[in-house]
Amino acid sequence: MGGPASAAPATPAPTVDYVIIAGIPGLRWEDVNAQDTPTLWSMAERGSIASLSVQSADQPTCPLDGWTTLGAGNRALWSAGPASPPSPGVACPDVTVDVERPDGIGAFLPEQRNVVRHNQEQLPYGAVPGALAESVRCTVAVGTGAAVAAARPFGRVDRYEPELPPDATELLDDCVLAMVDSGTVAAADPAARQAQARDADARLARLLAARPPDSLVIVAGLSDTDDSRRLHVVVADGPGWERGWLTSASTGRDGYLQLVDLAPTALTATGRALPENVFAGQPARSVPGRPEKLDAAVTQPADADREAGAQRRIATWFFGLLAAAQFVLAVAVVPLLRRARMPVESASPRFGFHGWVRRTSKAARPRPLAVPRPVVNVIEVLLVAAALAIPAALVADAVPWWRTDQPGLLFGAVTLALLAAGTAAVRFTPAYRQTLGPLAMVAAIAAVVVAADVLTGARLQLNGVAGYSALTGGRYAGLGRVGLGVFVAGTLLVAGCLAQRVRRTWRPYVVGGVGGAGVLLAGSPYLGADAVGAIALTAGVGIAAVISTGGWLTFSRLGWATIAGLVVTAGFAVLDLSRPDAERDRLGRFLGALGDGTGGRAVQRAAASSVGSLDSPLTVLAVVGAVLVWFALLRPWGGLKRLFGIYPAIRAAMAGIATAAVIGGVLGGSGLDVAGAVAALTVPMAALASLRVLDHALDRTQPPVAPPDAEIPRPAAPGPLPDARRSEAAGDPSGAGAEDGDERRPEAAPAPETSSDQRHEQGGGVRLAAKVLPWNPVDGAINT
Incomplete structure (x- = not known):
């Protein structure tokens, strides 16, 4: 839905004397219209509306889980032990709840104690079923749910009726909080769903006719009814909740809104304080900006429901196909890497670093054929396309592909078109060479x-395939x-490329400036x-900045990077803790949990989230990328x-990317999702750049073959090798041990006819026979 990323300012609603929550599990916005549900339609015209996310302690959220989560104000389950979720396309099981009525006024649920124990001891959310009822003096319940x-x-229910009586005025006037089970909309057939929605609307009409004055009525589709997870209806009608x-x-x-927001909303609406460390949600409020006509307003949550439902299906196969494509590319790149630097075998003499030498000992050894340039x-173009796949999928969400009968086909077509356009733009830009x-x-x-996307409200990421x-x-x-992984990789690689173009002493400032702007945007x-993402990016920027000038990560450099990271982390922590509890990000909530002694549950939830996300295709992307880097790209x-060795700023950027990916995944409880998004962008580009430097390797290190009749001079006395060459001779082919890190080749002994000993300021020159051709270390090629 096209709402802004941050909620608009709102005037606090006046308190009311009564709150009534009518639950209709399964009710979606597509079920609401003026003909079949006239009562709910009139409520929506008067009141405020939203899409309701019905996340409980497990997925899908079946009706009893939704009712339990409502009463707990936290993610909970109605189960005294492990429950089997419904199979795909199968309805939630019809669970019988034993409701005893010992006095004929209230009721007693004998299973409630076991439900509370299970949620407290077996689940990481610390939910207390019944916490909402414990926060008020008296509650009314109508129906089993x-x-x-x-x-x-x-287990005690203060006032209970199995059905709403013909005249419910006295019943609803008894207690400040009432909960009414108004039926379930669970049918898959459209006609049957309409009939169930009409029955629920009729019960709602009787409820509204008996509502006390100065009351707030909330209608909510509390749960799913099968494995097809969807967004649901929530409407609030009362004083201060208009339009x-x-x-x-x-x-x-x-x-x-979230389902866990309804409990704190009910208490706040009656002027009661919220219990500490019990509710996971925050009170709802009404904000302006809704279209005047309800027809236009309702299309937005209905459209968001369709998009969210389609996104769940399409995201799985999109990232699965991307992982498969990147695996195939990895397999195709390996032989190219191995053949890219094959020497040209010849029995004729060549000019070496110490004069003319003959090469005949390996002439008879068979070598693989060179890979054709086409x-x-x-392969290079395909690597570019693979790296642009996630950004293309993100932009594709600007097209309403989910509104068609074949959303997957339209999304695929739009993504491929954007991918082709982006790849062509890169390929035909002069800088591509x-x-x-x-x-x-x-x-x-x-x-x-x-x-x-972030600057415009993150509309593309919300319910987007790549969001x-x-x-x-x-x-x-x-x-x-996913957005954090792509942003981290893109920001640090851009910083590394820009830093490579300036003098060595300026590189840390370039990396810090570009990375600092990214940290501010993320945090x-x-x-x-995303304070956690900003901290992860800060760590990556710190590591990249201190080694951008070349060399290794020494203890002093690590110390400076750590200090910078701690300063930024402390700044974000102070900023987050200074905000109201309701507006804190994950970092502030975690620090608050540490302060009140519930930090263990926060760590448990993060660990459970990380483990649960390991079955994502993004995990496959992370593993494929790591295997290609370790077993191929980092080989000699x-x-x-x-x-x-040639581009130390790029080495620094990639070290920072790896650091940020690990920290972002660990602190964010996202497993390898961030690392998978990072790998999808970084690994193909690292492979392409490696192919480029290998392709130019012989041009820089092997001069052309001398003519057959050339006189071979006596080799000059060898002098001390420069630092970069000394590192390579010692087994470090990258030359990273050189002071500057830029590739510098040793001077060749001059041929007799040579009269010039030119060197370039950056990278030196490559002497081919008697002529020195300038080599540009930024382009990675010889300027001819």
């Missing part, structure tokens, strides 16, 4: 796409896991709203060490 939500932790969007600090986006060109040209352009495109889903309840605004509560024939 409402009894589950209104039961106190020991707006519902939102809360837990979502930070207009038009979205094949190399095709440079060694770092494709890497710099792809990184810039990725960083700009994510930054532009995050409102169904999971993890994030509704700002940077998501700002009004933009990226892989070219990555040579790339790092």
